[in-house]
Amino acid sequence: MTEKDFVPSAYTHQKTTGKVGYRSPSNIALVKYWGKKENQIPANPSISFTLDACATTTFVTYDKLSKTSPDFSFDLFFEGQPKPDFRPKIETFFKRIEQYLPFLKEYHFKIETSNSFPHSSGIASSASGMSALALCLMQLEKELNPNMSGEFLTKKASFLARLGSGSACRSLEGDLVQWGVHENTKESSDLYGVKYPHEVHTVFKKYQDTILLVDKGEKQVSSTIGHDLMHGHPFAEQRFSQAHDNLSKLKKVFKEGDLDTFIKIVESEALTLHAMMMTSHPYFILMKPNTLEIINRIWAFRERSKTHVSFTLDAGANVHVLYPENEKEEVLQFIVDELIAFCQNQQYICDQIGFGARFLPQES
Numbered sequence: 001m002t003e004k005d006f007v008p009s010a011y012t013h014q015k016t017t018g019k020v021g022y023r024s025p026s027n028i029a030l031v032k033y034w035g036k037k038e039n040q041i042p043a044n045p046s047i048s049f050t051l052d053a054c055a056t057t058t059f060v061t062y063d064k065l066s067k068t069s070p071d072f073s074f075d076l077f078f079e080g081q082p083k084p085d086f087r088p089k090i091e092t093f094f095k096r097i098e099q100y101l102p103f104l105k106e107y108h109f110k111i112e113t114s115n116s117f118p119h120s121s122g123i124a125s126s127a128s129g130m131s132a133l134a135l136c137l138m139q140l141e142k143e144l145n146p147n148m149s150g151e152f153l154t155k156k157a158s159f160l161a162r163l164g165s166g167s168a169c170r171s172l173e174g175d176l177v178q179w180g181v182h183e184n185t186k187e188s189s190d191l192y193g194v195k196y197p198h199e200v201h202t203v204f205k206k207y208q209d210t211i212l213l214v215d216k217g218e219k220q221v222s223s224t225i226g227h228d229l230m231h232g233h234p235f236a237e238q239r240f241s242q243a244h245d246n247l248s249k250l251k252k253v254f255k256e257g258d259l260d261t262f263i264k265i266v267e268s269e270a271l272t273l274h275a276m277m278m279t280s281h282p283y284f285i286l287m288k289p290n291t292l293e294i295i296n297r298i299w300a301f302r303e304r305s306k307t308h309v310s311f312t313l314d315a316g317a318n319v320h321v322l323y324p325e326n327e328k329e330e331v332l333q334f335i336v337d338e339l340i341a342f343c344q345n346q347q348y349i350c351d352q353i354g355f356g357a358r359f360l361p362q363e364s
């Protein structure tokens with residue numbers, strides 16, 4: 001599919017007012033997206049586990065305006081309160097998607113959104129937030145064009161979510177989603193995420209992710225700036241080709257349930273992401289001393305317990321501790337005994353692999 005396939009033809013129905021809602025989860029990348037081209041096209045393919053507990057719930061109430069507005073007309077509430085800081089991000093998002101949703105200036109929107117995870121936990125809410133909003137807008141488009149298939153709705157919502165925040169296009173479905181063209185996956189696309197179409201061993205079902213909140217402060221460097229620093233980065237080309245290789249290797253790993261190789265790839269991806277930040281100009285470090293302490297303790301525990309606990313990192317100091325469900329009891333005990341002391345206010349979130357966004361039916 002190309003961008004043109006997402007430009008709608010004339011709508012068959014009209015809708016003056018209504019309300020739609022979605023709950024959409026966050027996701028954690030195993031092969032990282034870091035570096036992009038124009039129009040939110042990723043520099044390399046990535047793959048993620050969709051999460052379950054960490055999610056954004058968004059309701060959009062829409063009212064048709066008497067005439068098309070020159071600007072986007074919307075009110076924004078985060079956890080019940082007006083949220084002016086979020087407005088520019090939504091404005092930019094609306095501008096980017098307007099050509100694909102030509103009705104945007106014909107309505108006033110009331111956007112009400114909330115997160116299941118604590119505010120300013122350092123957990124990126126852009127993936128869950130942008131995917132939830134894209135789905136709400138697609139639900140309205142479906143009301144204007146009821147013939148639209150569910151499959152197309154999800155694909156276009158992923159396409160739109162990507163224009164809001166790249167990683168958001170991987171949050172709509174579960175449990176593994178790939179985004180970006182890769183030679184082994186013929187259905188893969190730079191424009192939207194696809195459910196991982198290859199065989200996945202049962203050991204990866206219900207995979208656990210305990211998120212250790214090491215530093216809840218504002219990020220010193222936004223992802224957008226970080227991605228930008230991959231332009232002209234001395235190791236960019238090697239990094240992009242490494243991501244392709246890692247995705248190729250993961251195909252066999254997922255099929256065979258080879259946890260040892262899984263761990264090597266996933267931890268190397270996390271450290272490479274941070275290595276890219278440390279070797280860009282300007283360079284920066286998002287890990288904190290406690291991030292390193294946790295990583296070292298995970299390695300020591302894995303060695304002595306012979307479990308398959310591993311870690312990955314986002315663009316921040318928090319640590320995602322990954323492990324198979326059948327090792328949950330032992331690993332959780334280790335986390336409580338040894339790791340939460342390194343979290344801010346001992347905070348952590350127990351999550352696991354999830355199955356994507358959920359429509360929230362409204363009474364009409």
Ligand code: DP6
Nearest residue numbers: 029032033165166167223224314315
């Ligand atoms: C490190 O999706 O937040 O989490 O497209 O600029 O919104 P934008 O970036 P974003 O980048 C996420 C980067 C990452 C890795 C990943 O999720 O693949």
